[in-house]
Amino acid sequence: MQDIPRATVGRLARYLQGLEELARSTVSSEDIAAAVGVNAAQVRRDLSYLGHQGVRGVGYDSESLRSAILREMGLIDTVGVAIVGAGHLGQALAGYRGFEDRGFLVAGLYDVDPDKVGTAIHDIPIRHIDQLLGDGRNGLFQIAIIATPAEAAHEVLARLADAGIRSILNFAPAVLRPPVSVEVRNVDLSTELQILSFYRSRK
Amino acid sequence: MQDIPRATVGRLARYLQGLEELARSTVSSEDIAAAVGVNAAQVRRDLSYLGHQGVRGVGYDSESLRSAILREMGLIDTVGVAIVGAGHLGQALAGYRGFEDRGFLVAGLYDVDPDKVGTAIHDIPIRHIDQLLGDGRNGLFQIAIIATPAEAAHEVLARLADAGIRSILNFAPAVLRPPVSVEVRNVDLSTELQILSFYRSRK
DNA sequence: CTCTGTGAAACACTTCACAGCG
DNA sequence: CGCTGTGAAGTGTTTCACAGAG
Numbered sequence: 001m002q003d004i005p006r007a008t009v010g011r012l013a014r015y016l017q018g019l020e021e022l023a024r025s026t027v028s029s030e031d032i033a034a035a036v037g038v039n040a041a042q043v044r045r046d047l048s049y050l051g052h053q054g055v056r057g058v059g060y061d062s063e064s065l066r067s068a069i070l071r072e073m074g075l076i077d078t079v080g081v082a083i084v085g086a087g088h089l090g091q092a093l094a095g096y097r098g099f100e101d102r103g104f105l106v107a108g109l110y111d112v113d114p115d116k117v118g119t120a121i122h123d124i125p126i127r128h129i130d131q132l133l134g135d136g137r138n139g140l141f142q143i144a145i146i147a148t149p150a151e152a153a154h155e156v157l158a159r160l161a162d163a164g165i166r167s168i169l170n171f172a173p174a175v176l177r178p179p180v181s182v183e184v185r186n187v188d189l190s191t192e193l194q195i196l197s198f199y200r201s202r203k
Numbered sequence: 204m205q206d207i208p209r210a211t212v213g214r215l216a217r218y219l220q221g222l223e224e225l226a227r228s229t230v231s232s233e234d235i236a237a238a239v240g241v242n243a244a245q246v247r248r249d250l251s252y253l254g255h256q257g258v259r260g261v262g263y264d265s266e267s268l269r270s271a272i273l274r275e276m277g278l279i280d281t282v283g284v285a286i287v288g289a290g291h292l293g294q295a296l297a298g299y300r301g302f303e304d305r306g307f308l309v310a311g312l313y314d315v316d317p318d319k320v321g322t323a324i325h326d327i328p329i330r331h332i333d334q335l336l337g338d339g340r341n342g343l344f345q346i347a348i349i350a351t352p353a354e355a356a357h358e359v360l361a362r363l364a365d366a367g368i369r370s371i372l373n374f375a376p377a378v379l380r381p382p383v384s385v386e387v388r389n390v391d392l393s394t395e396l397q398i399l400s401f402y403r404s405r406k
Numbered sequence: 407c408t409c410t411g412t413g414a415a416a417c418a419c420t421t422c423a424c425a426g427c428g
Numbered sequence: 429c430g431c432t433g434t435g436a437a438g439t440g441t442t443t444c445a446c447a448g449a450g
Contacts, residue, residue, distance in 0.1 A: 007441060009401045010394045017376075028409065037378045041412095041443055048411055056410045056449040073397070074404045081396070088295035095291055098376050098393040104400070143400060167403040169396055173301050175240045183402070185395050190301040191213045192388050193284070193372055194276070197307070197346060198212045199386070200370040201277045210419060231431065244421055244434095251433055259427045259432045 004072075008046045011038065012069050013102050015046070019062050028059035075103040080141035082165075084156050085148035086111035086126050089171055093147055095122045107141040129159070136163025143167045150174040157184070207275075211249045214241065215272050216305050218249070222265050231262035278306040283344035285368075287359050288351035289314035289329050292374060296350055298325045310344040332362070339366025346370045353377040360387070 018035035019027065029047070033040040047053055047060070050068045054060045070076060081099065083090050086109040093099075094106055109126045111117060117128045127135070135141065144160050146153050146168060153172035160168055161182050168184045170176055178184045221238035222230065232250070236243040250256055250263070253271045257263045273279060284302065286293050289312040296302075297309055312329045314320060320331045330338070338344065347363050349356050349371060356375035363371055364385050371387045373379055381387045 003405075004401075005441065006398050006402075009398050010391075013393070013397055014391075030409085035378065037380070039443065041445090042441090044410060045412080045442080052411080054410050057408045058450075059409065073401060079400050088291055088298055092291035092295045093392065096392055098391070099396070102393050102397060104393070104396060143396065143403065145396070167399045169399055175238070177240070183399065185399050187392075187395055188213075188217075188301070189296065189299055189390075190216070190305050190307070192390055193302070193307060193346065193348070194216055194305055195209050195212050196370045196372055196386065196388050197282050198207075198276060199209075200346065208419065233431090242421065244423090245419090247432060248420080248434080255433080257432050260430045261428075262431065 004049045008049055009073070011036070011042075011046055012073055013075075015043070016066065016069050017101070019066055022062070025062055026059045027062055027065075029054075031059070073103075078103055078105045079143060080105050080107040080139075082106075082108055082110060082132065082135070082141040082144040083124075084110045084129065084132065084144060084146050084160075085152070085172075086113070086116050086121065087147065087149075090145075090147040091121050093145060093171075094124050104143075108135065129156075132156075132159050133163045136160065136165050141165070143169070146170045146172050148172055157182075207252045211252055212276070214239070214245075214249055215276055216278075218246070219269065219272050220304070222269055225265070228265055229262045230265055230268075232257075234262070276306075281306055281308045282346060283308050283310040283342075285309075285311055285313060285335065285339070285344040285347040285363075286327075287313045287332065287335065287347060287349050287363075288355070288375075289316070289319050289324065290350065290352075293348075293350040294324050296348060296374075297327050307346075311338065332359070335359075335362050336366045339363065339368050344368070346372070349373045349375050351375055360385075 014036045015032055018032050021035055022031055029040045029043040033043045050072050053065050053068050081104050083093050083106060090109055094109055099106060106124050109124055110129045110132050111126055112129050116126045119126050144165050146156050148156055150172045153174040153176060157176050157178060161179055166182050170184050170186045176184050217239045218235055221235050224238055225234055232243045232246040236246045253275050256268050256271050284307050286296050286309060293312055297312055302309060309327050312327055313332045313335050314329055315332050319329045322329050347368050349359050351359055353375045356377040356379060360379050364382055369385050373387050373389045379387050
């Protein structure tokens, strides 16, 4: 199997939502494109990575396309996620509907604040960060999100790596240097605002 | 002046932070690259869009490089931002240090909840969403962030467009169809998690 | 005749590698 | 000599445009 471009992977789940919204038994690439707001050729190219799913002259069968996407993305079984840092961002992420829709289960929030530890947000328990290592090793989660202040991020990364977690999404504004076996993706909330602002001023 | 690639704009502010961390009067592209975690050739290419700022054999003068970046990005005067939706995400964004560091002033949070309206978060007042139109027209903000549930996003977009706001950052998981005069950038919090998860399972 | 699947071109961005300035 | 600035090559992604399946 050839490998699927990252950009495509990022869109597949959206096609799934688009299919749901359209709620038709057959859909064309145009339909999907309109529903999720991308180019139709893009949709066809993306879906072609799943093998031949469409019928020429007709379109795609919603139900089998749905299964094909789910299968390809490994969305069949749920992936456990730990959110480290139970501040506003951590809580926002814990309540984000998008995650469960896409096969993720937030297994726990981790924090150092004794007032928070022991409580729960959106039914997700807040545990002390010292439990991170044990919980990770016990397979409670496979992926972690760092939503702490920048100062704490390095320490958290080290603990996660220790716990054998190899996929980390970092929202803290810090430059992390992960060991080679760990993949860290950084999300900078201000970058997009920056870009928007920049081009606004020069049009 | 040729136009600067979006990817470059997204990095310029990080170089600024890197310069601050380094705290040296002269820095090389290698230094900056190491500080912010990118390739040195990338740094040189990015900085070359600002015109000749460096001295061959020596490096860049921190202070004048700093000014050049600030000038280029229009970070001289503060840009007002409205955050619509005072849920956890809105509150997290309101408290996000990164924004003020990069020349943005969060002018207000807007919500429909009467329990929230009239209070403040991080010294940012929460106003009723009906004030959005007037405040926007009065120039209180130039950019808006949508941090509402998906259902409310369309309505909010319409009001913002009405208020003359032409740059919008959307965190709601909804496909928005802005009028041509408005630029909307979508941030999907689960896309990155999706990508991470996908490649984790196939390594 | 419609709509997919895909070569090929276009585009955007990154990285290499090195000429040449100070 | 050390480092910038940049042609040129490389990589990843999008879009066009159309052959051909149904």
